[in-house]
Amino acid sequence: MGEQQAINLALGNIFEMKTSVKDTTEKEKKYQLLNLNASVGYNFVADSFNLSDLFLSYRTQIGEYLGISGSSGYRFYDYDRTAGRRINRYLIEQGKGIVEMTSFSLSLSTSLRGERKQAQTEQQLNDSARIADHQRNQNFSSYRGIYDNPEPDFSIPWSLSLSFNFSQSQENPSFKFRSANISGNLDFNLTENWKFTASSSYDLISKQVSAPMINISRDLHCWLMNFSWTPLGVYSGYRFEIRVKAPQLQDIKVTKQNNDRL
Numbered sequence: 001m002g003e004q005q006a007i008n009l010a011l012g013n014i015f016e017m018k019t020s021v022k023d024t025t026e027k028e029k030k031y032q033l034l035n036l037n038a039s040v041g042y043n044f045v046a047d048s049f050n051l052s053d054l055f056l057s058y059r060t061q062i063g064e065y066l067g068i069s070g071s072s073g074y075r076f077y078d079y080d081r082t083a084g085r086r087i088n089r090y091l092i093e094q095g096k097g098i099v100e101m102t103s104f105s106l107s108l109s110t111s112l113r114g115e116r117k118q119a120q121t122e123q124q125l126n127d128s129a130r131i132a133d134h135q136r137n138q139n140f141s142s143y144r145g146i147y148d149n150p151e152p153d154f155s156i157p158w159s160l161s162l163s164f165n166f167s168q169s170q171e172n173p174s175f176k177f178r179s180a181n182i183s184g185n186l187d188f189n190l191t192e193n194w195k196f197t198a199s200s201s202y203d204l205i206s207k208q209v210s211a212p213m214i215n216i217s218r219d220l221h222c223w224l225m226n227f228s229w230t231p232l233g234v235y236s237g238y239r240f241e242i243r244v245k246a247p248q249l250q251d252i253k254v255t256k257q258n259n260d261r262l
Helices: 122-140
Strands: 006-018 030-043 054-062 066-075 077-080 085-090 100-113 158-169 177-189 194-203 208-220 223-230 237-244 253-257
Touching: none
Parallel strands: none
Antiparallel strands: 006 030, 030 054, 054 066, 066 100, 077 085, 100 158, 158 177, 177 194, 194 208, 208 223, 223 237, 237 253
């Protein structure tokens, strides 16, 4: 797109608090209050809009059960309502402050779960190691399909997670586009080898339930059975699958589904 001679600045800071100790036998406790990151850049050879947007991201944890994270973006340039676009003129030159927020997002999440059962057999030990490795790989994956759910962990008797997500964009200060939803996931063991999982979300803007899914899993020793049902929406339908647990033999499976979109 052209020549660039840019300088970028990124700043990160962790705000923490520590409790004092009365004697050397006690151990001080450390609490993370806020993890804050900011970034901005300047392109010296651009013919306009040399200064890039200012981006902020923040994250904190309240106790063991509530996580809060968010981000926001800010423009240094003025918005011309007549032209309907940003113009190459700083806000501060127009007496409108230094920056103007154009995007904002906030997420609240919490999770609870029962105490993990200790593995008693070699098969259970292998399953726990494989599930942990599978979860790490999913964290680094950029794409997840509708049925790319985490492998069920039968050693956890039950778990519950809830989250609230809100986002707002306002490139044009006169128009704000918002999205907000609440989502939840519940799973529990019906028996030692059967697990039931249900998940869904509720769109607070359109006031509609979206993406509900029910999943039933059965541990078949060296094999794993999964039955997933999506009752509503474009991807409504079911999928039944039996596959080998071993990662090297993941392609050995039997699958049946009634929706080509899945």
